Ligand code: SF4
């Protein structure tokens with residue numbers, strides 16, 4: 001009996017049905033999230049795409065051109081969200097930013113901050129400011145020990161310097177220019193605390209100690225996949241963490257799940273409902289690549305590819321690339 005009950009709630013679609021909510025379907029697609037490649041200057045413990053300095057997968061010129069054409073022909077796509085790896089390391093990064101901004105679209109850069117100090121990236125911060133790019137910067141804590149436990153030695157000081165640099169350029173300066181959002185994720189196998197409380201802590205600590213300003217703090221739950229899953233396994237915590245996610249299922253998060261309005265594009269052009277599905281190779285139930293998609297309206301109502309990792313998005317206050325959901 002106990003086993004049967006456990007099986008039922010461990011199944012994401014069954015959990016949705018139990019709350020009268022399934023099956024999950026796509027709504028209108030408004031954000032094109034492009035993972036431009038897996039190369040990164042860091043190799044963080046929690047990284048769900050297992051990015052690192054030795055990865056070579058990268059979006060090429062044909063796909064860069066295709067991304068801009070799809071944006072041009074789909075006015076409903078209001079945002080180009082660039083992620084990676086460190087997106088700035090891709091040789092087509094600036095072309096994508098310039099092209100999308102010239103089309104009047106919002107561009108977001110998911111920036112790890114340390115990249116701004118790497119050789120060859122000296123002009124990147126100024127370029128982001130000049131193009132009016134909204135920066136989403138990962139900073140898993142406001143203390144040095146916690147940040148470096150997750151992201152490696154010397155990452156904290158460079159992250160702080162990076163934030164101050166962006167502020168000086170008017171990003172996150174609170175004067176109506178481009179925004180600067182920070183991303184928090186727990187340093188272990190637990191759920192993030194309330195987003196508004198953490199945001200107040202970050203604002204106080206970063207403001208008082210470093211004079212840093214930012215717009216919003218986004219809390220993101222660690223997904224039990226890839227590098228974080230291997231870490232959990234090594235510590236014997238994988239099952240307990242999955243149970244934590246399942247037991248904190250919150251039906252109020254479902255309507256706002258990011259897979260409903262985001263289309264995730266991989267470095268090779270393949271399409272997914274979200275970046276996590278991309279990391280797991282769970283394809284979109286629709287066209288295989290961006291080269292076969294002309295009109296994003298055709299994606300509305302497609303069933304979303306779900307699996308047990310989806311509990312990572314619906315636990316507690318919920319989690320997405322835009323932070324908490326409920
Ligand atoms: S900075 Fe981001 S992309 Fe790079 S390894 Fe860390 S989590 Fe992955």
Ligand code: SF4
Nearest residue numbers: 257259274276310313
């Ligand atoms: S992992 Fe999250 S965003 Fe992706 S399909 Fe599942 S619920 Fe949606």
